[in-house]
Amino acid sequence: MAFMLYTDKKMRNPANTRLTFNGVGNLDVVLYFGSSQSDEVLSPETDAQIILKPVNLIKKWQPNKYYDYGNIIEPSNPNGYIYQCITPGRTGSKEPRWWVDYISGVSGSAWFKVLGEAFRHTDIKISLTQAGLDSAVGGEGIELGDQLQGGRAIPIYMRVVNKSYSLRNDFTDACRGLATNSTITTTTNVYAD
Structure with a gap:
């Protein structure tokens, strides 16, 4: 499956659909980052840490x-x-x-x-805890570690902010999202014939 965001802690439902937030103010959501395959390992390609960050998609x-x-x-x-x-x-x-x-x-x-x-990546705050959202800075990434083993979900708390207080909708074509820095996925189990 590879490492991705899920809507559930057991990593059965990929969060590959858009969040529906067409209102005003703030929306707090928790998603789960990981791989449902326990033999997969995620490592950064060049950086010291795996970083998840808000990005502009517009x-x-x-x-x-x-x-x-x-x-x-x-x-x-x-x-x-x-x-x-x-x-x-x-x-x-x-x-x-x-x-x-x-x-x-x-x-x-x-x-x-x-x-x-315009929706911007700075309209998204992310944290590893719900309480951390209050001090998180919009648009900044979070460090997830120098290596992640599959089979374990990491909760990612996200606060989406609509600062303009006007009803907006980017459902047909997402304007902002979350992405990792450059990473590589390997498999820990090698099966021989």
Whole structure:
């Protein structure tokens, strides 16, 4: 299976779906990091520690690119807002003028509307304890150790913050997520014929 985030301590349900948080304020969630395969070992490739950190997933507008309905982007020169494709199509060579209060712009055959202030990785706090979320800094990673053995779940407490206090939705195209630094997974058991 490899090391990943799970929604349960027994690591039976991968957390490969998006969190639904379209409200305002804070949402606290606990996920579990590990591998359900007890013979797998995770090690950092170059760093001293395995680090889990919030990351930006938002993509920048590109010329001559096809966008599907629901794709979320930000301008190539970010203005603090995110935009959703409402009419699928291929963009032209010229970037639209990005408005912040209504249907934002047309480029080629693709139309975009403003969703609101941009979601950022700094809107996510993570900690190894629930109490640690109060002092955690948004966007900073946590160290998980220099080697992790599969079969054991590590609770990851996460606080997602919507600072703009406006209803937003990145369900169709995630704008932020969690990722590890460069790691390698090995197997401890070698079976001979």
